[in-house]
Amino acid sequence: MKIIFLGPQGSGKSTQAKLLAEQLNLSYIEMGQIFRDFAQENSEVGRKIKASLDKGELVPDSIAINALDEKIKQPEYKNGFILDGYPRNQAQLDGLKTEVDRVFYVKVSDVEAIKRLAARGRHDDTDEALKRRLEIYHEKTEPLLSYFREKGILDEINGERPIEVINNELVKKFSK
Numbered sequence: 108m109k110i111i112f113l114g115p116q117g118s119g120k121s122t123q124a125k126l127l128a129e130q131l132n133l134s135y136i137e138m139g140q141i142f143r144d145f146a147q148e149n150s151e152v153g154r155k156i157k158a159s160l161d162k163g164e165l166v167p168d169s170i171a172i173n174a175l176d177e178k179i180k181q182p183e184y185k186n187g188f189i190l191d192g193y194p195r196n197q198a199q200l201d202g203l204k205t206e207v208d209r210v211f212y213v214k215v216s217d218v219e220a221i222k223r224l225a226a227r228g229r230h231d232d233t234d235e236a237l238k239r240r241l242e243i244y245h246e247k248t249e250p251l252l253s254y255f256r257e258k259g260i261l262d263e264i265n266g267e268r269p270i271e272v273i274n275n276e277l278v279k280k281f282s283k
Contacts, residue, residue, distance in 0.1 A: 111209070
């Protein structure tokens with residue numbers, strides 16, 4: 108089973124994706140963490156990723172596509188995985204070299220997302236970067252939801268509820 112979690116930064120998609128991966132015994136892939144790890148490296152790719160992250164912009168598509176491609180070739184992902192926060196735009200969707208079974212869209216308002224992001228206090232979560240990330244999300248990622256909806260694999264989840272309530276709803280979807 109291959110599952111994608113989408114939603115704006117601060118929606119709680121990572122929390123829900125990690126919980127569900129554990130409950131379904133699937134490998135978990137968080138693209139944001141892969142990028143943050145690369146950004147720590149003193150390499151050309153690492154510097155490009157760090158520059159993008161510091162500006163609140165998307166990592167260049169070719170780098171993102173290659174990073175995911177390499178990751179899912181590893182043996183622990185052959186039986187399926189939960190992919191957190193990817194694809195983020197049409198080019199990344201076009202470059203996705205695997206079929207997807209389900210997509211969960213964790214929906215929250217911008218106000219709620221900003222409140223949550225400000226509370227986590229990560230160094231790259233400046234006001235300007237947060238606003239820019241949300242703008243990019245609305246402009247580039249939200250349009251992908253139509254594609255998944257048309258394929259009949261999109262589930263919208265209200266992300267403005269307690270973690271346990273959301274998780275219970277997700278688990279029920281797999282116990283039918």
